[in-house]
Amino acid sequence: MRPGKRKRLEKLGWSVGDTAEFLGLDEVESKLLDIRISLARLLRATRSRRRLTQFELAEKIGSSQSRVAKLEAGDSSVSVDLLVRSVIAAGASASDLAKAVAGKRK
Amino acid sequence: MRPGKRKRLEKLGWSVGDTAEFLGLDEVESKLLDIRISLARLLRATRSRRRLTQFELAEKIGSSQSRVAKLEAGDSSVSVDLLVRSVIAAGASASDLAKAVAGKRK
DNA sequence: TGCGAATATGTCAGTTCTGACAGATGTTGT
């Protein structure tokens, strides 16, 4: 893993343990993290395409601007539930969602 | 919505309000619920195919058998995070996951 | 440059989700 990427992830609250990760001991968490990152990207892309502000999207999902910012930033304090909810509310299609989960770049 | 399905969902802790749902006021929650159900089905199918017991899968994800049962039952007390984590741990492929999220039957 | 709008970051009390446990209810083989 690139040191840059690693640092970025740790800033967001993810502990990227070299041992476990490198040895593939925690493949599941790694895959889940990829999904989280994809969803965060999809969220930003979708909201942006729909020309919604974070504040407007927050209203749609009954949340706050700051939480949307965290969602898009891939902060660790945010659940996949809310991530998916937001992506849907932003107006992403089912296939966009599927692609994100499958790990395919748009 | 079929009355049977409705009753089943309510048993699991989901409030399926006719008004909101019928008027499509809460399309987002409805879509999220579909995803949850798909993931629950995928989890059971995958675990079963791999011949894992609920107990064994629980160990893999550091959880308990009872929670796995709830995951597969589509209980409302369970998060999408854990659902996805479990599906991955059970050994589902990325494309299986994508299909579930896209709402397509296997 | 300065100003307003959008976004980012930090904190926190209240809510939700969690693993663990107990016990009930299948299921399978003898």
Place this chain on the structure above:
DNA sequence: ACAACATCTGTCAGAACTGACATATTCGCA
């Protein structure tokens, strides 16, 4: 019928996540 195993259902204290708020930073644009 019985035992052994698997699954289901309910409960609860502790952990994780939440919206709200304050505040900082970045981004146009005149």
